[in-house]
Amino acid sequence: MSFRELRNFTEQMRALGYPRLISMENFRSPNFELVADVLFWMVKRYDPDITVHTAIESEDDRVEFLTSIAISMQSKAGIKLNTKKLYAADGHAVKELLKVATTLYHASRYTEEDGGEEDADVGAPVTSRLTDVKAARSLASEITERGARLHDLLKAEMDVRTHRQKSLRFLDAISGNLESGPEQQWVEKALRGIVESTKDSVDTMKKQVQDFDADEKALVEKIKRKQTDLERNKKRLASLQHVRPAFMDEYEKLERDLQKQYEVYLERFRNLDYLEHELDSLNKAEEEKAAEADRRMKRMQRILREEELKIIRGEQDLVLGDENSGGGSGNKQIFGSRIGKQGMNSHAGLRDNTNRQKGGGGNVQGKMGGGSDSDSGSEDMSEEDLTNDDSESEDVSIGGSSDGGSSDSSNLIENDDGSDSSSDEGGGGGDFSGSRDSGSDDDF
Amino acid sequence: MKLNISVSAKKRGEMMTAVSFTPNSPTIYATCDDQTLCSFGADGDEESTPADLGAHITSISWFPPAGKTVVDMFAASCTDGTLRFFKKNGMLEKKIQAHDGAAICVEWNLDGSSLVTSGEDGEVKVWSRNGNLRSQLATYPTPIYALSFSPSSTSLLLANGNKLIILPLASNKQKTVTWEACSSGVVTCCDWNNVSGLIVSGGEDCCYRVYDSFGLPLFTSNPHEHVITSVAWRPNSSLFAVGSYNVIRLCDKTGWTVCKNNPATGSIVKCKWSSDGTQLAGAGGGGVVIFAQLVDRTLEYGNVTATLTDPKKIQISDVTSPNSFDELDFPRDRVVEFSLGHDHLVVATATQCFIYESPNYNTPQIFDLRNPVNLIVLAPKSFAVVDTVMGVTVYNYEGRQLSAPRFQGLRPEFLSADHVSLSHDVIAILDQTDFKTIRCFDILTGRPLGNNGEVKHDQEITKISLSLFSTSSMDRRLVFIDSNKELFITPTAQLPGVQKKFAIQKLLTQVDTVAWNDTSDLLACVADSRLTVYYYPHALYVDRDLLSQSVESHDASSFGSHPQILSFFGNTITVRRSSGAVLTRTVPPYPALLYEYAAGGRFKDCVKLCRYIKSPQLWATLAAMAIYHQDLDSAAVALSATKEVDKLQYIKYIQSIASSEVRNAEMMLYKRCPEEAESILLQASPMKLYHAIKMNVRLYRWDRALQLAVKHDKYKDVVMWYRREYLKGFRREEDKSEFLKLGREVGEVDEERVKELKREAKESEREGDRK
Incomplete structure (x- = not known):
């Protein structure tokens, strides 16, 4: 029965965006590190405020770790985990892990459907709080506002996640070896590309400026030419005005x-x-x-x-x-x-x-x-x-x-x-x- | 090429686990992890309410179409280790406990006579059609995650751990081949191409890999972000689909990605092609089924481009008239296969075949098809259609069936374009039983060409190609590449003077790809990262020396390894690198002109052209052409240009001969066919006995010369005299008993007498010519 669970588990962890790849063979032999990592990641994912022990070196540490997780999951999520199976960290552990994974997976799949229907539970007597009604009111409005914002951001989570992981991976790789490596080269390449493109744009700007200069010169030349033309025409008009036409004598006589x-x-x-x-x-x-x-x-x-x-x-x-x-x-x-x-x-x-x-x-x-x-x-x-x-x-x-x-x-x-x-x-x-x-x- | 993706509307709570096409209808069945079976129409609409199967299915395999009877049944492997047979409505027919733990894979063999399952317990079991256990093939310590049948269903490909295993089904005939196919994690999926025999696998190291049928690695992809969960070869094609988390890729067999889509489906756990290869369906881990149509297939020929823009629409555009688009609609069925070339477009839908002629795409010739088409091969005057039931059928462009060549062992479902070649009068088909025999058929009668039309080779042949240019069957040549990557050429008809055992000649080694030109007999091949163009391959049968001179060869390292010549149209060679990039090279247009002139007998123009171009290759081509067409004047000019003094002298000598028979005989001698030459002389009327004997003497074929002389009781003394002169020159004693005997009979021969006889013979023969 473990094939189906393994398959579903790997698929769900993929969909949840677990940063490591989980192989079908990972649980053939006991692998407590992986179980612990997956558990820790899922618990943090469920509620980042849950505090758990992180040491898993000794047997006691492991037991401590598993019990703390089992208790917190029982109390917070109502999921009952079999710590014995988890401790074995083999195919049976997958069944336990799958319980948490399925909860998270379904939650992530139906985020869009169950939007803003949160129950507001008011258990305490109303009279005792009457004094700070004003503060409570402003607080309530703030809460709803923040909730809405949070909801919007979470909505974008599915889209953003892959990018974030990609960039995180990239940053990891680059911080791992600062001297060389494909990431470094990639950064260098990108920088070179930017420098080159800026150079190109500077060149084009320069070229444009040169073009404009040339245009200006041409236009000035043109204006000059037009002005000389104008003057010449004016002179011609004046000279023509001075000349007395031949028919004038006859005209005057006739008049x-x-x-x-x-x-x-x-x-x-x-x-x-x-x-x-x-x-x-x-x-x-x-x-x-x-x-x-x-x-x-x-x-x-x-x-x-x-x-x-x-x-x-x-x-x-x-x-x-x-x-x-x-x-x-x-x-x-x-x-x-x-x-x-x-x-x-x-x-x-x-x-x-x-x-x-x-x-x-x-x-x-x-x-x-x-x-x-x-x-x-x-x-x-x-x-x-x-x-x-x-x-x-x-x-x-x-x-x-x-x-x-x-x-x-x-x-x-x-x-x-x-x-x-x-x-x-x-x-x-x-x-x-x-x-x-x-x-x-x-x-x- | 592109995948047109759509995703099923309803999202299920559990993941989809398997998907399958029904053989002859467009329905798609998918199983869900909530134990249901859903069916979808061709366009992705859910057809009916899901049927409850009562088990978690890991994989399904539809019963293959055997002949015309369709059995609506499928086999499914379940997580409880059972093998179950279901009707198509989800009714359980039979349930067999097959494996401990989950049964992971189930697969029918090609003809549906048996099926194989594998499970988590590492066992591989063969079952009969009714579900009786036939044999337990093998047991491995780790689960078998994927399996696939070989093209001929004789062996099985298994994915076990990080290894791929080829396991022969028949006992102990072949060896089991095992190789590592994944650097980390396990191999999750594999598939075996039914035509090319290539294997593709994907694994948890996030890479997909291509191997040949012996497990030699051909390609390894870059790592993806997620595990590769499914691979599937497109039937009868060189494409395969790769599925991963939110990724579906379409790749060529050389590995380059044709297209990539990112549907929000979760991991594509299984993907399957429809039998005609036009559709792809995938089971998404996110509870959806993904449907993909293969569109934007583009074919080019000359100025014309044909693009399949929609499963039922082909758009045709001509570069020379950019504003004119023709859109061909096929409202009834989707287009299964289409082919463009030789001024024709042939389109096969599921039920009909449309033939369009180049400039006018309005009025096609239509005829009905009975079976889905695998392959269409075009030739200048006819085309061949390959389908699985009818085999190979040749039609002319009016849509009339010319013939249906068939032979024992023809497996049309495995024929690829490399294994069939069609020309004006001949169709050549590679025999699939051993891949060592090419069978040639006359397309008009469908009968084997010549005696039995077989071209036998001692190695497996990978590609065959027939010359397209000349219309006479004597000039038809067949080239083929064998598994040692050596290129051979052979005439399809019996040539005079070429003995059958010498008919197959090796041209080149380390050949990756080869193609004939469409407007001349130029032969282009890429060998050893050089592009070699044979201007006149017939020169091999005229004068071997001229062949090596009429070759143009360029460095072609830019083509990389395993390039493929896509087309050799006009002066342009189009080559696809293994990375998928398409490069073009051009060849000079002059050889094509030479062919045109020579076909019209205009050898004067040929000489003019060669004088103008001054290319030694062209001169050599012309020399071979002229000799082949017996135009000795041009041949003499061409040979002098190529500085072949000895050949030139011989041609001059032939020109000086008055008698046409003698001339022909000498030409045959030039072509290195002494038997032919002798028979020409002996069959002449009157018989040129003296010439025949003299020729044999010249060739030092003393026995034959003597045989002729004795047979006709003439010129014995001449033979004797030449023999004695020869021995004198070499200072040797006579050692042949016939000559010793004849020497005693003839006695002393006077030189004067020999000369007199020679003069007499010549005169008499000249008189004979005059008469």
């Missing part, structure tokens, strides 16, 4: 010509404006005259009509005449406005009006003749006339402008001689407003 032409143009424009202004005022005067004539004629007509009515009134009834005049006036008003509209819309009507204005007297008479049936439409007619007047003025102004073309030259000469520019402008402005009015009339 002078243009100035002259412009003055001529301005004078002509001014004259034209003045003449138009004059024409307008003339037209206005004529209109006033015509209106005066009209009013006079109407007054004449009214007088005549009154005379006529007086004649008729002398023979006829007064009441009857009143009724007739009321109904007739309403009809006639509408009729009259209709005529007015017709007259406005038709060109022929306009022309009639002008004819009427030109040959003022004739027209008045004609109307007098035909106007027997329109009695009280005088005010309407006057309104009509006013609107007609506007359109007439337009016609007149057109006619005036065309007429004025022939008399331009004479006017121009007059203005040249002694007309005021400011009055000209004022005339121009008035003319503009007038033209604007005529424009709106056109729309209408």
Whole structure:
């Protein structure tokens, strides 16, 4: 039955990280040193605070050693060890060792699973501790904190262990023989490697610095070149600014010509404006005259009509005449406005009006003749006339402008001689407003 | 190459103790120290609830596949000293008390006819298949921790204490071999390769070691941190796996590590390969089972690289078009074996064989395979597939079966790439019964070549290789290396003028490795730490002197001991050192050009090339080629360049001969084949009797000359006169009775008469030629 135990024991000790290699054959013959070493290592591993005797030279020492270990394991871990078998240190001892090893092995395997579930046992009466509650509280927090840290560190243990052992082995080997040996060589090699790599990096840095220097020089050179370029270009600009181009003479001559032409143009424009202004005022005067004539004629007509009515009134009834005049006036008003509209819309009507204005007297008479049936439409007619007047003025102004073309030259000469520019402008402005009015009339 | 490792999900409380693949299905069985048997699928999923076995198992051995019947049974050794047989569901079939103390190892032999157990009591016992004790082989004072069968199941390898023991199974035929295999502690594990016969062992001194089948140490590793707990050879391969605490390593037979993994498994107590060698399983001491897939196998040929990136995927990349990748998927089965070469890629999965042609990897030729493939050997026009049941089968690249050569004693399961060689028309297979006979077969008919197609040698042969370049069977050459590391060459066909006993010629000694070029008949070998390239091995059968001149040899001490030529492609020789490093050497491209020109009969260009290069080796190569192809003008030029005045003179003399038969005969004489030369002369029409007799006289073959003269009753006096002149010159008396008798018959011969006869003969023969 010992094969399986030996196999399991070696495997578990390997997993626990026991620094020596345990052979399958180690326990064929009694080997108390190994048993003692393994026991000591495992007990320390279980609880580093357990104190055991370390001397195993004499028989009494060995017995002492085993009993102390058996007692402490019994009390601390509840593992019962058979010291007789352990003392024999053969295949049967493995069975005893395996008890401790298995406990440790399972503990190490399940560290990750049973994390922070530790029982807090409070056995002492609470009242006696009430005095130092504060201290206990801070202590508790400290304990949990440390516990957590410890747990974290233990978690890393599995990973760290191999490295630690490796380095420990290495340190052992190197401390064993300081003069020579593969470890020493390895250290030397590593140091040499570091020195070499530093040298390399220094070299590369130097090279980099050299490169930067070269770059700087190149850049300075470049800047210089650019500056000389700039100066040269500036000089060239200045020289070019001093040179007078060939077309300048012609340009100036043309400019002078243009100035002259412009003055001529301005004078002509001014004259034209003045003449138009004059024409307008003339037209206005004529209109006033015509209106005066009209009013006079109407007054004449009214007088005549009154005379006529007086004649008729002398023979006829007064009441009857009143009724007739009321109904007739309403009809006639509408009729009259209709005529007015017709007259406005038709060109022929306009022309009639002008004819009427030109040959003022004739027209008045004609109307007098035909106007027997329109009695009280005088005010309407006057309104009509006013609107007609506007359109007439337009016609007149057109006619005036065309007429004025022939008399331009004479006017121009007059203005040249002694007309005021400011009055000209004022005339121009008035003319503009007038033209604007005529424009709106056109729309209408 | 790489191991793709996965670890079983469930961690058990007790350690896993043994693991085994079932022979023909991908299931893996593992035993745990909590007395259970767990089964896993190919991808590592636990298949069913563990079965209770009722004993602590130390090792298990699955019943080997015998023919087509599969027995789902395994034998297990237990810590209570019993040998138990279980069904695959964990049902106990039989229980036999075998050993005092624990039984540690159990192993079936190859055909499943018997099994061997060893135990803590140091006894080794042989059992019949039904569990009857056959014999107790040996008893040792200390436990036997490991055992393994030899490739042929005739002997047993045992690990006892710090020693390895080879114990013959048959009584008293061979001697027991014992050697120390561990510097401290005990040997914990060992395995014997079924193909190469190499032994690997691991021990408590934390080293693994490789030995040959006689126990000579080949390699010792550096010490590990922990004890080596398991070793296992990959079937039909030169790789082995090594398990230690939290370490699994894949190593080449020369010892260098191909890859190393550190899974958190505890000690890998046992590891086993699947029968096709694509998977590895290990029993971890930490209560887990580790599964590993062998991936990233890479093959190279010319510009093309094929990599097995996944068990079911091959990636192909061409160096000349770096952006193009071809990915070949094999959704049904995993790839068991694949081979790249001669512009073809042949992939064997468990059930099918895919043939891809070089630039176009889209449309493979597919045919079904009945058995798992061990080995694929490619040749320019055909390829051979080796499997355990069907043996060797030759196919062409259209996927049509050409032949299936077989012979008594063919053991296909032990054939390695060194033991099979395929060329245009011939397949050569080393006979595994004694390793001294090479059998050559015509690949079209599958019948032995020539009379019986055997090449017999007096030493064990370790490697054979056929030339690949020439298409004619007359130019086919076979080289082989024997166990004394001597390199031999032989034609596969009967060459004119070469007697059978002289056909096998030794080329070199202390040869480590040899390889033929693929585009010419260059032969490269590494011998005595020199790289030697034979430009024209045929020169051996033309003119031995020219062979030694047409050799290029360089110092190759950088290759170290035991280098292997991986490939000789174009001008590049790729060599793998025993440390695993791959080195390349180049050879001049000119010999290949010479071959090309000579194959087209363009000897003028050959001469031009040689004049340009001015290399004496090249001139000698050309001379041998020209003589072999009977282009005498070029031969004369080449010989004058090599300063072989005597040969040049002889070639000039041959050129001056008008009669073609005589010329041929003289050429045969040049090739040192007087019998052939004589028969050419005698078979000519009209018969060149005078020339034949004269030739024999020139060669001092007096008896033959006289025999011819007497037989045809002509020129007796000529023979007599020359004989007397010869004796006069040496001042000796006639001592041959035939000549004494003839001398009395012929009497005195006048010199004038001889000359006249000579003139007459020549004239008559010239007239005969004219006619």
